Amino acid sequence: MLAIPEKNYLNYPKGIKSWLVTQDHKRIGLMYFFGIMTFFAIGGLFAVLLRLELMSPGQDFLDKDTYNQFFTLHGAIMIFLFIIPSIPGALGNIILPLMLGAKDVAFPRLNLASWYLYIAGALFFIASLVLGAADTGWTFYTPYSIETNTAVITVGLGAFILGFSSIFTGINFIVTIHKLRAPGLTWYKLPLFVWGLYATAIIQVLATPVIGITLVLLVLERLVGIGIFDPKLGGDPVLFQHFFWFYSHPAVYIMILPGMGIISELVSTHSTKKIFGYKAIAYSSLGIALISFFVWGHHMYTSGQSVYASMVFSFLTFFVGIPSGIKVFNWMATIYKGSVRLTTPMLYTISFLILFSIGGFTGIMLGTLSVDIHMHDTYFVVAHFHYTMMGGTVIAFLGGVHHWWPKIWGRMYSEFWGKIACGFVFVGFNMTFFTQFIPGAKGMPRRYQDYLPEYTPYNEFSSYGSWVLAIGFIIMAVYLIHSIFKGRPAGDNPWGSLTLEWKTTSPPDPHNFHEVPEIEHGPYDYDKIIPESAYQDQLEKESA
Amino acid sequence: MEHTANHPSYLQHHFADAEQQKESAKLGMWAFLITEVLLFGGLFCAYAIYRAWYPDMFFNAHTHLDVTMGAINTAVLIVSSVTVALAIRSIQLNNKKQTMWFLFVTILCASIFLVIKYFEYSHKFHLGLLPGKFYSYEGIAGANPHVFFSIYFAMTGLHGIHVLGGMGFLGWVMYRTSKGDYSSEYYTPVELGGLYWHLVDLIWIYLFPLLYLIG
Amino acid sequence: MSQQKSAHVHHVIPLKIYLGIGATLLVLTIVTVAVALVDLGPFNLIVAMAIATVKASLVAMIFMHLYYDNKFYLMIFLSSLLFVGIFISITMIDTLRRGDIYPELGGPIQENMIGNTAAGSSGKNK
Numbered sequence: 001m002l003a004i005p006e007k008n009y010l011n012y013p014k015g016i017k018s019w020l021v022t023q024d025h026k027r028i029g030l031m032y033f034f035g036i037m038t039f040f041a042i043g044g045l046f047a048v049l050l051r052l053e054l055m056s057p058g059q060d061f062l063d064k065d066t067y068n069q070f071f072t073l074h075g076a077i078m079i080f081l082f083i084i085p086s087i088p089g090a091l092g093n094i095i096l097p098l099m100l101g102a103k104d105v106a107f108p109r110l111n112l113a114s115w116y117l118y119i120a121g122a123l124f125f126i127a128s129l130v131l132g133a134a135d136t137g138w139t140f141y142t143p144y145s146i147e148t149n150t151a152v153i154t155v156g157l158g159a160f161i162l163g164f165s166s167i168f169t170g171i172n173f174i175v176t177i178h179k180l181r182a183p184g185l186t187w188y189k190l191p192l193f194v195w196g197l198y199a200t201a202i203i204q205v206l207a208t209p210v211i212g213i214t215l216v217l218l219v220l221e222r223l224v225g226i227g228i229f230d231p232k233l234g235g236d237p238v239l240f241q242h243f244f245w246f247y248s249h250p251a252v253y254i255m256i257l258p259g260m261g262i263i264s265e266l267v268s269t270h271s272t273k274k275i276f277g278y279k280a281i282a283y284s285s286l287g288i289a290l291i292s293f294f295v296w297g298h299h300m301y302t303s304g305q306s307v308y309a310s311m312v313f314s315f316l317t318f319f320v321g322i323p324s325g326i327k328v329f330n331w332m333a334t335i336y337k338g339s340v341r342l343t344t345p346m347l348y349t350i351s352f353l354i355l356f357s358i359g360g361f362t363g364i365m366l367g368t369l370s371v372d373i374h375m376h377d378t379y380f381v382v383a384h385f386h387y388t389m390m391g392g393t394v395i396a397f398l399g400g401v402h403h404w405w406p407k408i409w410g411r412m413y414s415e416f417w418g419k420i421a422c423g424f425v426f427v428g429f430n431m432t433f434f435t436q437f438i439p440g441a442k443g444m445p446r447r448y449q450d451y452l453p454e455y456t457p458y459n460e461f462s463s464y465g466s467w468v469l470a471i472g473f474i475i476m477a478v479y480l481i482h483s484i485f486k487g488r489p490a491g492d493n494p495w496g497s498l499t500l501e502w503k504t505t506s507p508p509d510p511h512n513f514h515e516v517p518e519i520e521h522g523p524y525d526y527d528k529i530i531p532e533s534a535y536q537d538q539l540e541k542e543s544a
Numbered sequence: 545m546e547h548t549a550n551h552p553s554y555l556q557h558h559f560a561d562a563e564q565q566k567e568s569a570k571l572g573m574w575a576f577l578i579t580e581v582l583l584f585g586g587l588f589c590a591y592a593i594y595r596a597w598y599p600d601m602f603f604n605a606h607t608h609l610d611v612t613m614g615a616i617n618t619a620v621l622i623v624s625s626v627t628v629a630l631a632i633r634s635i636q637l638n639n640k641k642q643t644m645w646f647l648f649v650t651i652l653c654a655s656i657f658l659v660i661k662y663f664e665y666s667h668k669f670h671l672g673l674l675p676g677k678f679y680s681y682e683g684i685a686g687a688n689p690h691v692f693f694s695i696y697f698a699m700t701g702l703h704g705i706h707v708l709g710g711m712g713f714l715g716w717v718m719y720r721t722s723k724g725d726y727s728s729e730y731y732t733p734v735e736l737g738g739l740y741w742h743l744v745d746l747i748w749i750y751l752f753p754l755l756y757l758i759g
Numbered sequence: 760m761s762q763q764k765s766a767h768v769h770h771v772i773p774l775k776i777y778l779g780i781g782a783t784l785l786v787l788t789i790v791t792v793a794v795a796l797v798d799l800g801p802f803n804l805i806v807a808m809a810i811a812t813v814k815a816s817l818v819a820m821i822f823m824h825l826y827y828d829n830k831f832y833l834m835i836f837l838s839s840l841l842f843v844g845i846f847i848s849i850t851m852i853d854t855l856r857r858g859d860i861y862p863e864l865g866g867p868i869q870e871n872m873i874g875n876t877a878a879g880s881s882g883k884n885k
Binding site: 102103104105106107108110167170171172174175178179180205206207208209210212213214216217220221224225226227228233234235236239242243246 | 556557558559564567568571572575576578579580582583584585586587589590593594675676677678687688690691694695697698702
């Protein structure tokens with residue numbers, strides 16, 4: 001049916017209090033969504049200000065210390081308050097139980113606790129803004145993080161709390177996927193987004209406690225001087241880096257794996273084609289999760305790590321690119337000879353394939369020990385990780401938001417403006433970050449408020465790019481918010497997708513399904529079935 | 545969702561049946577225990593590295609730990625593991641009173657553990673064997689002896705916090721048992737409390753020889 | 760709609776097994792203290808860890824029911840230990856091998872800082 005169902009999870013039960021004590025995964029997911037988008041905006045604001053300062057060499061309006069605080073906050077907010085919780089917390093929470101034919105996640109109260117922990121962690125970060133923030137970089141390297149006079153403890157404790165939010169989400173998803181699948185939904189019938197979330201949850205559970213203990217030890221260093229990381233007290237600062245990166249490297253796979261899961265969904269639905277290499281993609285998610293734990297030292301080649309260990313890490317780092325490469329080839333093979341609709345989600349998918357490939361490839365370049373000796377701490381690294389995190393995860397996230405928008409709100413956004421915004425984002429992103437590879441390779445260091453005059457043209461151009469990016473996001477905010485109130489009713493399945501979440505109404509009933517769904521086909525059986533969709537023709541007309 | 549004839553009060557609405565709920569709870573608890581292993585794992589890593597760097601200092605420093613108290617604490621935790629396991633067994637056999645009694649003894653053992661730890665800690669504070677910059681004891685040969693005590697306090701302190709948490713968890717389980725919420729049909733929280741408590745014991749089984757019995 | 764019901768009647772472990780394991784654990788504790796009093800050089804650590812592992816296995820397999828339950832739980836528990844092992848061993852590839860090329864970089868960064876301020880920096884500049 002096309003009309004928005006009268007009783008759905010958005011309007012039932014009513015009242016703010018019902019939202020604040022909800023155990024409905026869809027509501028919790030929406031609350032996460034608003035939280036992360038708020039912090040994306042704040043983190044993005046810091047980014048625009050940083051790029052404004054970097055328009056020309058010398059001080060423009062930020063002094064050196066404030067600049068250091070800004071890039072620290074940009075990084076910490078984007079990583080801990082936006083990107084890590086983004087896809088699992090917002091999209092995963094809403095979509096996962098629906099994809100499994102379940103009524104909710106395994107532990108709904110724990111889910112709500114996860115959200116409250118997210119908010120508590122966020123409050124610590126906000127508090128730190130008035131207490132002197134931090135100027136150590138989001139990596140908190142010792143000994144500077146021990147000595148600096150800024151609110152490292154507040155930010156550290158905030159991150160510690162956020163870690164628990166992440167852990168509880170991971171536990172919830174693992175148990176949900178194992179135990180709450182609808183009858184007949186075997187592992188190989190699961191959508192690949194589920195496999196992605198599963199692999200992510202494994203990393204969340206195994207890696208996050210280590211950043212927890214690291215932050216506790218850092219706080220103790222500042223308070224009590226335990227001397228484990230402080231060289232003045234007999235400690236080892238490189239040990240801090242081992243502790244920190246043992247989590248933070250797998251953490252980047254927490255960021256990308258759910259995004260890759262989304263891309264599998266988008267590429268299949270919007271090409272109306274069966275996914276190529278289902279098992280390869282599923283197992284590569286697990287492979288990435290596993291290998292990600294062996295490579296953390298590639299962040300430490302120039303820190304004083306033993307050369308022998310650096311060689312081992314560099315060798316192992318090459319392996320982590322293989323499963324990602326497998327996925328990219330499988331996605332490309334899916335699009336090939338598919339009936340491709342250039343909808344906004346599809347445009348984001350294509351953007352992802354280009355941008356993530358650049359990010360991944362430059363990652364392998366940096367993983368090469370001999371190359372990284374020269375490139376470490378330059379803008380080459382900054383460009384690389386923005387290509388993977390933003391060109392990868394954020395683009396995939398945006399694709400997922402647009403893809404599932406009609407399911408979440410029951411309304412379609414404007415495809416016209418969707419494509420415009422995607423264009424601004426793609427162009428703006430490349431303007432900002434591709435440019436940065438060049439001064440990076442020429443030696444421009446990162447985390448400096450100032451730079452040599454010869455780098456000026458690149459920095460100027462990159463800053464203009466940041467404005468194009470910002471415009472894209474502003475346009476996106478406007479048409480998305482507009483669609484919540486004025487968008488056309490979308491119907492159950494506007495994209496003609498075969499995964500279970502499209503079998504229920506848009507927006508879904510508070511209890512998801514009226515009856516337990518029957519599993520009649522696989523999630524990508526476009527070769528056997530073309531589902532009816534009232535909107536398919538209309539969309540084709542629009543996107544032509 | 546069909547409402548079957550027996551829809552017991554403990555069955556949450558999103559689960560199909562009690563078995564699914566119980567298995568989910570158990571899997572969830574095991575996933576949580578993994579995170580605890582990794583949390584302490586970081587401290588074991590710090591221990592391994594510093595012991596490899598300062599083997600002699602570690603040996604000298606550890607002589608200032610009281611092996612007797614440590615051994616008694618080990619025995620106390622082992623006994624508490626037995627009693628919590630017996631508590632689960634009792635509720636499996638629907639014996640509410642026995643369950644309460646065993647839970648009580650478990651919590652009592654935990655308290656004894658903490659009391660002994662208190663004596664150990666205060667003795668060290670008295671001598672100046674403190675972590676980091678507060679360290680002031682003169683009698684240990686070897687480089688940077690405060691590092692041993694930093695690690696000692698971090699590991700036993702974190703463990704002690706978990707003992708405290710376990711006491712709270714088991715106390716709450718005891719309270720629910722007293723209200724008759726559990727029976728041989730449904731005793732999952734007792735089982736989960738037991739699993740958590742056994743992990744606390746497991747960690748101490750390794751802490752004891754590593755800190756108190758350095759060769 | 761449960762998963763296929765394993766004929767899983769709740770397995771009640773006999774009392775004597777619990778008490779027997781408990782007694783074994785106490786005995787092993789005494790053994791481990793006794794062995795520590797004998798000087799075996801590097802083997803002290805190995806023996807102590809071996810005894811601890813036996814004790815831990817008894818607690819995990821019997822008290823925590825890993826022996827009786829779905830082997831999946833055992834697998835995930837062992838994997839957590841595996842990852843701790845990976846963390847420690849690969850980190851030690853760094854910390855123990857720093858002196859490979861430049862010997863003065865081997866070992867911790869500065870020694871004897873506490874209680875020995877007269878000595879000051881030992882000259883191991885980083």
